[in-house]
Structure formats: structure tokens, C-alpha cells
Amino acid sequence: MAKDLPVSPLAVPLPELPAIGGVRFATAAAGIRYRGRDDVLLASFAPGTTVAGVFTxxxxxxxxxxxxxxxLPGGTARGLVVNAGNANVFNGAAGAAAARLSAEAAARTLGCAPEQVFxxxxxxxxxxxPAERIVAVMDGLAADLAPERWAQAARAIMTTDTFPKASTRTAKIGGVEVRISGIAKGSGMIAPDMATMLAFIVTDAAVPAATLQALLRRGVGPSFNSITVDxxxxTSDTVLLFATGAAGNPPVEDARDLAAFRRALNAVLHDLALMVVRDGEGARKLIEINVAGAVSARSARRIGLAxxxxxxxxxxxxxxxxxxxRIVMAVGKSGExxxxxxxxVAVGGVWMARxxxxxxxxxxxxVVAHMRGSDIRIDVDLGLGRGRGRVWTCDLTHGYIDINGSYRS
Amino acid sequence: MAKDLPVSPLAVPLPELPAIGGVRFATAAAGIRYRGRDDVLLASFAPGTTVAGVFTxxxxxxxxxxxxxxxLPGGTARGLVVNAGNANVFNGAAGAAAARLSAEAAARTLGCAPEQVFxxxxxxxxxxxPAERIVAVMDGLAADLAPERWAQAARAIMTTDTFPKASTRTAKIGGVEVRISGIAKGSGMIAPDMATMLAFIVTDAAVPAATLQALLRRGVGPSFNSITVDxxxxTSDTVLLFATGAAGNPPVEDARDLAAFRRALNAVLHDLALMVVRDGEGARKLIEINVAGAVSARSARRIGLAxxxxxxxxxxxxxxxxxxxRIVMAVGKSGExxxxxxxxVAVGGVWMARxxxxxxxxxxxxVVAHMRGSDIRIDVDLGLGRGRGRVWTCDLTHGYIDINGSYRS
Known part of the structure; x- marks a missing residue:
């Protein structure tokens, strides 16, 4: 059971999240594992909403x-059901049946096909x-759907997160302003008996599913796929991006039309990914690692992750x-x-070794002064080529051991 | 500076190590970093000693x-100089010069070429x-060489090890009994500002260098290359195997003549490797992980290490x-x-998931009773093929954070 953890010293405040046309939320306490808090989120999307996704x-x-x-190949979404407390992993055929049960219940209340419910x-x-507990609250959720419930949504999906995570940006497509907002959860890859980093992003832009998928796949590289806690x-990492089309922007004809949208999306992905690191289990410092001079970008990224x-x-x-x-050791063990x-090697911008x-x-x-701060920067230059990469992590503290090594009651 | 760490609860006693013909040891306090303890080891080998080595x-x-x-390609060894306190890593050309200085000093006292000093x-x-400190004690070391100083040797190479590590076995080659003894150091891959796992094994068997190298290379696979602490x-991992030939066994004509020798050598390698895990930083439990049913032995080993x-x-x-x-998660993330x-998945021999x-x-x-013990066994069966593998590690405790995350004074 999750303990009451102190809020991460690296926490950032929840931003104001305006309603986005075409999406409504509701949350409820289904009692899947937690008591006295909402643990199920239902999102309803307007007909015609396109969807993209990347997974663990x-x-x-x-x-x-x-x-x-x-x-996902269907390309359209009408609903999203998220629960906290049970990952539904390693449950065999019963797990698949439970998933279908949840999707069918949501589909009934939303008037869509189960295959449109993520x-x-x-x-x-x-x-x-216990999918029946989700089914039991589904009618109440459907009756409660409202567009402004972003903060509630961000809180309902938390497990051992110590703060709710959200980000929002605007951009223009063909002269029309569109908004992109997202929420995420994650506090390391796993908390006590818990799994998963999840992120859900919604935009009112009209973007075809294939385009959306390409943008998301490229966008997670320098954001969610460049962070590590442990x-x-x-087994459950999921990022889903929904585009409702409510903003009424003109059809996208060319990738260049989406340049501003792509930048705004990437900013949201970046914000959310760093919030996950900031809530890393036991984290007291956010570490940014910049690698330059590697033989390729791929090599730089691997060295950064090592x-x-x-x-x-x-x-x-x-x-x-x-x-x-130790940084030299880690570079050497990367195999690159x-x-x-x-x-x-530089720390805090001061080159200590050349x-x-x-x-x-x-x-x-x-350097000593820099190390006392909460945002640590490490630079490594391999001196071999032009490959660059950037990754983020957090420090490893007694807090991590406390959270993950506590005796089972 | 190394703190006085409590002896690992997984420590094993130092065995009695008889003298081995053809090798003599001496240790001295050169004051490289530590005070009030021996920190340099000199070993002298009889002419004709062959050598094998594997490195980080x-x-x-x-x-x-x-x-x-x-x-190493020279295939013969007359001396070995080991120091604790300074890894001589990342010192550029000065580091190479310091290494040569130590080898030359030992070569002078031993009457051999520097290229015969490891x-x-x-x-x-x-x-x-500070290689000059090693040079300064070299004459005293040479005067003090004696065959029975195995325990002293095991202690002089320690850094943050909490107990000295040694193992010995006998075998017969062509009817002649030979002995294999080894010492090791290591306590995780790195202790506070310290690096390295080192092992030195000596036998009085006569074995050609090429044969010795083949035996060592195969032997480290299921021993030193199957352990991990963190x-x-x-940057300095080194295993060296010296064969003095003093036992006077008949020439080895066939790999089958060495079957008993190989088993004894592998037993020494296994013993020493497990002692390193038992002295893993902060370790309170030794974990053996057996993987079966993988698509190959290589895949099984990778899953075990994941x-x-x-x-x-x-x-x-x-x-x-x-x-x-979490074991399921680790299997899945291995990429195999x-x-x-x-x-x-089984823990303590009880299959919990199938x-x-x-x-x-x-x-x-x-299972609960097993987890309370100090020797933990995890079994994983992939159910895919016949690949098997076995690796060892230790648990991750507050002790690891204490040792590696302490503030610099």
C-alpha cells in the first residue's frame, strides 16, 4: 500500500488548464486498491477524434x-478509461477479459464501439x-462528465506520485489557435508494488491519425524516452495523444503547416517527462546530462543513459x-x-577533466556550489565526432531504498 | 577516504593457504593513500612462470x-606489483609513466625485464x-619475500573490502598433485572514490601460457563475469593467473589431461567471485538467479543480469x-x-507464477521464511527453449547509499 510520502522537493505547481473543446472528464472512487480517493478516470472524446499512441x-x-x-490502427478514439491501484499485468486470459469488460462498459455509456475506448x-x-468495480461506477462517471476537470484527472491517475503533473501550450495551425494539454503520472518506473508511467495529451486541433502518430513517435524520443529514474x-508505460478537431483549423496539407504545433506538442511532452523525473522516487536533485562529440546521436544518447x-x-x-x-567509468562501460x-567532463559548466x-x-x-543546488548539469565531450544527446535523471538516495525496500506488512 | 565499515554479514573466513612452489610475496606500507596499513604487494615468480590475464x-x-x-603476449611473468589507494586511471601520459616506473623498479630488484612485471x-x-612511493619501498619488499605470506597479500590489496578473500584447491595432472590458490579484492565495482575488482591466482602446475589463457578466459564466464553488485x-578490473611449474607435472599434451585442473581452477574462480558479491557494498543478502528455458545460453545470461x-x-x-x-518486469525489460x-517464477524453490x-x-x-535468510534463490523459466544461465548479485540497501553517497569532507 502506498505510504504518505512527502512531496518531492523538486515538485512544480499544477498549471491552470483551460477546457479543451471536444473532451470531457470525470473521476470516481471505485475502491480498486486505494480508499478515500478517486482512482478511476473516464475521458469522453467528440466523434471524429483521432488518436496516436506509444507504449512500453x-x-x-x-x-x-x-x-x-x-x-490503435483504427485511428479514432471516443473514450479513455484509466485506473490506479492495479496494473492488470501478468493476469493471463483473465487480464484480457478484465480489459475488455472495462472498454465495453465505457462504450455502452458513451455510445461507441469498445474498440474506440483506450x-x-x-x-x-x-x-x-477487479474490473467490476470500474463497471459499477461507469454510469455515475458518464453523468458527471465535464470539460474543466483537468486537475481532478491529473490527481485520479496518481499512485505514489507526490504531486500531480500537467502542462499546456498553444500554437496556430493555418491561422487558427489550437491548444495542447497533457497530464502524466510516474514516480520512477515502479513504486511499491506499483508500475507505470502514463501520459495523456489532448488537443483541439484537427490532425489526421497517421500524422499525429508520426509527431508523437518523434516527440517521445527527446522527452519520455530520454528520462530514467532507475x-x-x-510493463505498462503508455503515452496517448488525442486530437478532437474542435478548434476547426483548416486541413493540414503539409508537414510544414504543423511546425508550430509540433513545437508546442514537444514542449508539453518535455514538461511532463521532466515532471516524472522531478517526482522520481526519493529524488532530491534533477540531473541533466549533455553528451557531445560522440560518433553519432544514438551513441551520445546511450552514453548519456549509461x-x-x-x-x-x-x-x-x-x-x-x-x-x-565515476562519470568517466560510466562513459567507458557504455560500450560505445x-x-x-x-x-x-564538466559539472555545472566547469570543465574538470580534458x-x-x-x-x-x-x-x-x-562546482561545489553547483552541487549544493537542486538542478545539476553534467557535460561530457567525447572528442570523436558530432553526435549529441541529452538525457535526464535524478539522484539515488535513501528515499529510494525506503520506498522500494520497505518490508511488506 | 575509506571509512571503517562493519564486516559484511555475508563474510566467509579466510582459508589456510599453504605455500606454493615458485611464488613468494612481500607487502609494505608505502603510504599511497592509507595510513597505518600495508598498501603495496610484490609477488616474485620463478623463471619460466607462464601467465594468463583477462581485463575490464x-x-x-x-x-x-x-x-x-x-x-601479456610475452606469456611469461617474473613479478607482480599491486597497490591500493590510487587506481592510476585517467592520468594521461603521466599515468603510463608511473606504471612503467613501478615495473622498472620491480624488474631491477627481481633481475628481469620490466615487460615481465604485471x-x-x-x-x-x-x-x-605517486609511483615514487612504490619505488621507495621496493628494496625492502624484495628483501622480505617469503612463500607463506598469502594472508598478508590478501589484506594488502583491500580498499573498502570488509574481509580478505582467498580460495585454494588441489588437482592432479599426469599423476602429480598441483595446487591452485587465489586472492581477490572488490566490494561492488567501486567504493567511495575507489575502483576495481582484482584477482590473482597462482598454481605450481606447469601449463603453457596459451593453454592457461584459454582456461582463464572460459573460467571467468560463469564466475567473475556472472556477478554484479551495481x-x-x-576501469581496472583485472584477473591474472600465474603458473610457476614448480610442481613438476609432466607436459600437458591434451586438453583432457587438464580436466581436473580446470575443475579446480573454476572452483577457485567461483569462490573468489562469490566472495566479491558477499562483500558487495551494503550487501546483506546473496542472491543467486537461475534462468532456464531461454532461447539460448547467452539470452539466459542477459535475462539473469537484467x-x-x-x-x-x-x-x-x-x-x-x-x-x-518486479522479476517479471526485469525479464521483460531485458530485450531478450x-x-x-x-x-x-520461483523464489526459494517455490513456484509463485506459471x-x-x-x-x-x-x-x-x-517463501516468506526463505526471504528472511541470507542466501536468496530466484528461478525463472521462460518456457521457450533450452538456454540456461546463472548469475549472482546482492541486495540494494541503505548501506550502499551510505557508502557511495556520503558527502565529501
């Missing part, structure tokens, strides 16, 4: 992930999913120790091309 | 690793190596929680072929 690459995905993958579940793995990939996933780098940051030796004698050795007489004072 | 795959290796790789350093990364690969390196699995074990959902609906779901009515009592 974990080979043991939850039943809702399988459900969404199966219906699902996401987050919580315990391997416990039977290197553990959830640093970001190194327990020794993460504990050093927790200890406010600008331990560049690296030349020890060309490597340079050409494979410590910079003589470098001034440690600004 | 980290792309930023220390100068001693580069030195050893360069001289080196290993463990300790801080990126600090200039997924971080040191489980062994998962912070969430390791914190669950620390919390004595048989959290098989897996079918969620064929997967089976065919992709929890085993109904399984008896949790023996």
Missing part, C-alpha cells in the same frame, strides 16, 4: 497495453483486476560530490566508442 | 590495465599516481519481499525473447 517496449506488457496496441492501468502487478522499464543509470554517479550526486571519476585520452586527465588548477569552488 | 571491458581503462594488456592499481580515479564496470541489476528487484530482496512482479504467457499468472493458492509461508 517491455516484453511482458500489461493487458491494457495489448488492448491499446490492438485498437485503457490504461497502473498499480500492483499480478493481482486479479533503469527499470515498466551515466544516468549508474548507481555510483547517482549516489555521488546525492552526496553533492562532483565525482568525475570512447577514447580515454580525448574525454572531457584530454583524459584532470584540468590542472581548476577552481573547485563553483 | 571498460573503454576508459587504467594505465596498469593497458600495461598488462601490452605485455601491475594492478586500485583506489581513487584521476589523482596523480551494474557499474570498473534481474540482477534491477534496483527494484534488489530493493525488494532487501525488504524481504518476494516481489515476483520472452513470452509473458509462458513465464514461470504460464503468465500467479499460481492459485500457492503457499506463501515457505
Amino acid at each position: 517496449r517491455n516484453k511482458c506488457p500489461g493487458a491494457p497495453v495489448t488492448w491499446c496496441r490492438d485498437i 485503457l490504461a492501468s497502473t498499480g500492483v502487478i499480478g493481482e486479479p483486476m 533503469s527499470d522499464t515498466s 551515466i544516468a543509470n549508474s548507481p555510483l554517479v547517482k549516489t555521488a550526486v546525492a552526496g553533492e560530490d562532483a565525482n568525475w571519476g 566508442p570512447a577514447d580515454r585520452d580525448r574525454l572531457a 584530454d583524459g586527465r584532470v584540468v590542472e588548477g581548476y577552481d573547485e569552488a563553483p | 571491458r571498460n573503454k576508459c581503462p587504467g594505465a596498469p590495465v593497458t600495461w598488462c594488456r601490452d605485455i 601491475l594492478a592499481s586500485t583506489g581513487v580515479i584521476g589523482e596523480p599516481m 551494474s557499474d564496470t570498473s 534481474i540482477a541489476n534491477s534496483p527494484l528487484v534488489k530493493t525488494a530482496v532487501a525488504g524481504e519481499d518476494a516481489n515476483w512482479g 525473447p520472452a513470452d509473458r504467457d509462458r513465464l514461470a 504460464d503468465g499468472r500467479v499460481v492459485e493458492g500457492y503457499d506463501e509461508a515457505p
Whole structure:
């Protein structure tokens, strides 16, 4: 059971989220695992809403992930049902049946096909999913749907998150202003017995499903796929993007028409991804790692993730120790091309090591001051090529052990 | 600086190590970093001693690793110099010069070529190596060489190890008894500002260098290359195997002549590797992970390492929680072929999940009792093929954070 965790010191306030034409929300307390809080979210989308999605690459995905993958080629969405408390993972055929039951119940109240209802579940793995509790609150949810309930929605999908996560931007398509808003949950890849990073983004823009999918797939690369808390990939990670078309923008004829929309979408994805790191289990510092001079962008990203996933780098940051030796170690263990004698490392913008050795007489004072802050920046230059990459993580603290290593009651 | 850490609860006693013909040891306090303890080891080998070695795959290796790789093709060894306190890593050309200085000093006292002197350093990364301190104690070391100083040798190479590590076995080659003894150090991949897992094995058998290298390379697969404490690969990992030939066994003509020798060697490698895990930073439980039913042995090993390196699995074990959902997650994130609906997971020999779901009515009592012990066993059956693998790790506790995340003074 989730404990009352203190709010992350890296938390950011929930922004004001205006209503978006074509989407309404309702939340309810179904008692799936938690008591005394909403744990089910229903979203209703206007007819004609297009949808895009990306999912966990974990080979043991939850039943809702399988459900969404199966219906995604349809390209349209009328509903979304999300629950917190049970991930519906590793439940065999019963898990698939539970997913279908939820989708059918939502489809009945929304007047659509079950294959237009997307699902996401987050919580315990391997416990039977009490879908009947979702079915039981469905009529009440449908009666309560309203466009302004974004903050409620952001809270209903939380598990061990310590703060609700949302972001919003506007852009113009063909002279018409459109809005993009999203909510996310996630606090590491897994909290006590809980799984999952989930994000749901809605826009009132009219964008064809195939275009939407291409934008989302490219957008998650430098955002959700560039963050790590503990290197553990959830069985349920899901990002869904819905476009209701209510803004009435002219049809998109060319990718260039969407340049501003793409930037706004990427900004929302970036905001949400960083909020997940800021709520990383036990996190006290946000770490940005910039890698340059690698042989390729792919190589730079892998080196960045090797640093970001190194327990020794993460504990050093927790200890406010600008331990560049551990950064060198992490670069070397990544398996990517690296030349020890060309490597340079900076912390807080101060280059501590260059050409494979410590910079003589470098001034440690600004580095020490930087390490005491909450936003840590690490730069690595491989000196080999033009590949660049950027990833984010958080420090590894006693809080992580407390949250994940507590004895079962 | 290393703190006085309590001895690991998983420690094993130092065995009695008889002298081995053809090798002598001496240790001294050179004051490289530590005070009031021996920190340099000199080993002297009889003429004709053959040598084999395997080294870290980290792309930023220390100068001693580069030195050893360069001289290994010579196939013979007359000396070994090991120091604790400074890893001589990331010191540029000065690091290479320091390595050569140590080798030359030992070569002078031993009356051999510098290229017959092997080196290993463990300790801080990126600090200039005070090789002159090793040179200063070299004559005293040479005067003090004696065959029975195995225990002293095991202690002189420790950094944040909490107990000295050694193992010994005998075998027969062509009717002649030979002995194999080894020492190791390592406590995770890195201790506070320290690096490295080192192991040195000596036998009085006469074995050609090429044969020795083949035996060592195969032997480290299921031993040193199947353990992990924190997924971080040191820049200095080194395993060296010396064969003095003093036992006077007949020449080896056939690999089958070495079957008993190979088994004894592998037993020593296995012992030493597991001692390193038992001294893993903060470790309170030794975890053995057996993977079966994978598509190949390579795939099984990768799945095993994905489980062994998962912070969430390791914190669950620390919390004595048989959290098989996290094991499923780790299998899925490994990227190796897996079918969620064929997967089976056991803890302590009790199968908790089969065919992709929890085993109904399984008896949790023996699993709970098993988790309270110090030796934890996890079994995973993929149900896909005949690939098997076994790896070892330790749990992830507050002790790890204490050791690696302490504020620098």
C-alpha cells in the first residue's frame, strides 16, 4: 500500500488548464486498491477524434497495453478509461477479459464501439483486476462528465506520485489557435508494488491519425524516452495523444503547416517527462546530462543513459560530490566508442577533466556550489565526432531504498 | 577516504593457504593513500612462470590495465606489483609513466625485464599516481619475500573490502598433485572514490601460457563475469593467473589431461567471485538467479543480469519481499525473447507464477521464511527453449547509499 510520502522537493505547481473543446472528464472512487480517493478516470472524446499512441517496449506488457496496441490502427478514439491501484499485468486470459469488460462498459455509456475506448492501468502487478468495480461506477462517471476537470484527472491517475503533473501550450495551425494539454503520472518506473508511467495529451486541433502518430513517435524520443529514474522499464508505460478537431483549423496539407504545433506538442511532452523525473522516487536533485562529440546521436544518447543509470554517479550526486571519476567509468562501460585520452567532463559548466586527465588548477569552488543546488548539469565531450544527446535523471538516495525496500506488512 | 565499515554479514573466513612452489610475496606500507596499513604487494615468480590475464571491458581503462594488456603476449611473468589507494586511471601520459616506473623498479630488484612485471592499481580515479612511493619501498619488499605470506597479500590489496578473500584447491595432472590458490579484492565495482575488482591466482602446475589463457578466459564466464553488485564496470578490473611449474607435472599434451585442473581452477574462480558479491557494498543478502528455458545460453545470461541489476528487484530482496512482479518486469525489460504467457517464477524453490499468472493458492509461508535468510534463490523459466544461465548479485540497501553517497569532507 502506498505510504504518505512527502512531496518531492523538486515538485512544480499544477498549471491552470483551460477546457479543451471536444473532451470531457470525470473521476470516481471505485475502491480498486486505494480508499478515500478517486482512482478511476473516464475521458469522453467528440466523434471524429483521432488518436496516436506509444507504449512500453517491455516484453511482458500489461493487458491494457495489448488492448491499446490492438485498437490503435483504427485511428479514432471516443473514450479513455484509466485506473490506479492495479496494473492488470501478468493476469493471463483473465487480464484480457478484465480489459475488455472495462472498454465495453465505457462504450455502452458513451455510445461507441469498445474498440474506440483506450485503457490504461497502473498499480500492483499480478493481482486479479477487479474490473467490476470500474463497471459499477461507469454510469455515475458518464453523468458527471465535464470539460474543466483537468486537475481532478491529473490527481485520479496518481499512485505514489507526490504531486500531480500537467502542462499546456498553444500554437496556430493555418491561422487558427489550437491548444495542447497533457497530464502524466510516474514516480520512477515502479513504486511499491506499483508500475507505470502514463501520459495523456489532448488537443483541439484537427490532425489526421497517421500524422499525429508520426509527431508523437518523434516527440517521445527527446522527452519520455530520454528520462530514467532507475533503469527499470515498466510493463505498462503508455503515452496517448488525442486530437478532437474542435478548434476547426483548416486541413493540414503539409508537414510544414504543423511546425508550430509540433513545437508546442514537444514542449508539453518535455514538461511532463521532466515532471516524472522531478517526482522520481526519493529524488532530491534533477540531473541533466549533455553528451557531445560522440560518433553519432544514438551513441551520445546511450552514453548519456549509461551515466544516468549508474548507481555510483547517482549516489555521488546525492552526496553533492562532483565525482568525475565515476562519470568517466560510466562513459567507458557504455560500450560505445570512447577514447580515454580525448574525454572531457564538466559539472555545472566547469570543465574538470580534458584530454583524459584532470584540468590542472581548476577552481573547485563553483562546482561545489553547483552541487549544493537542486538542478545539476553534467557535460561530457567525447572528442570523436558530432553526435549529441541529452538525457535526464535524478539522484539515488535513501528515499529510494525506503520506498522500494520497505518490508511488506 | 575509506571509512571503517562493519564486516559484511555475508563474510566467509579466510582459508589456510599453504605455500606454493615458485611464488613468494612481500607487502609494505608505502603510504599511497592509507595510513597505518600495508598498501603495496610484490609477488616474485620463478623463471619460466607462464601467465594468463583477462581485463575490464571498460573503454576508459587504467594505465596498469593497458600495461598488462601490452605485455601479456610475452606469456611469461617474473613479478607482480599491486597497490591500493590510487587506481592510476585517467592520468594521461603521466599515468603510463608511473606504471612503467613501478615495473622498472620491480624488474631491477627481481633481475628481469620490466615487460615481465604485471601491475594492478586500485583506489581513487584521476589523482596523480605517486609511483615514487612504490619505488621507495621496493628494496625492502624484495628483501622480505617469503612463500607463506598469502594472508598478508590478501589484506594488502583491500580498499573498502570488509574481509580478505582467498580460495585454494588441489588437482592432479599426469599423476602429480598441483595446487591452485587465489586472492581477490572488490566490494561492488567501486567504493567511495575507489575502483576495481582484482584477482590473482597462482598454481605450481606447469601449463603453457596459451593453454592457461584459454582456461582463464572460459573460467571467468560463469564466475567473475556472472556477478554484479551495481551494474557499474570498473576501469581496472583485472584477473591474472600465474603458473610457476614448480610442481613438476609432466607436459600437458591434451586438453583432457587438464580436466581436473580446470575443475579446480573454476572452483577457485567461483569462490573468489562469490566472495566479491558477499562483500558487495551494503550487501546483506546473496542472491543467486537461475534462468532456464531461454532461447539460448547467452539470452539466459542477459535475462539473469537484467534481474540482477534491477534496483527494484534488489530493493525488494532487501525488504524481504518476494516481489515476483518486479522479476517479471526485469525479464521483460531485458530485450531478450520472452513470452509473458509462458513465464514461470520461483523464489526459494517455490513456484509463485506459471504460464503468465500467479499460481492459485500457492503457499506463501515457505517463501516468506526463505526471504528472511541470507542466501536468496530466484528461478525463472521462460518456457521457450533450452538456454540456461546463472548469475549472482546482492541486495540494494541503505548501506550502499551510505557508502557511495556520503558527502565529501
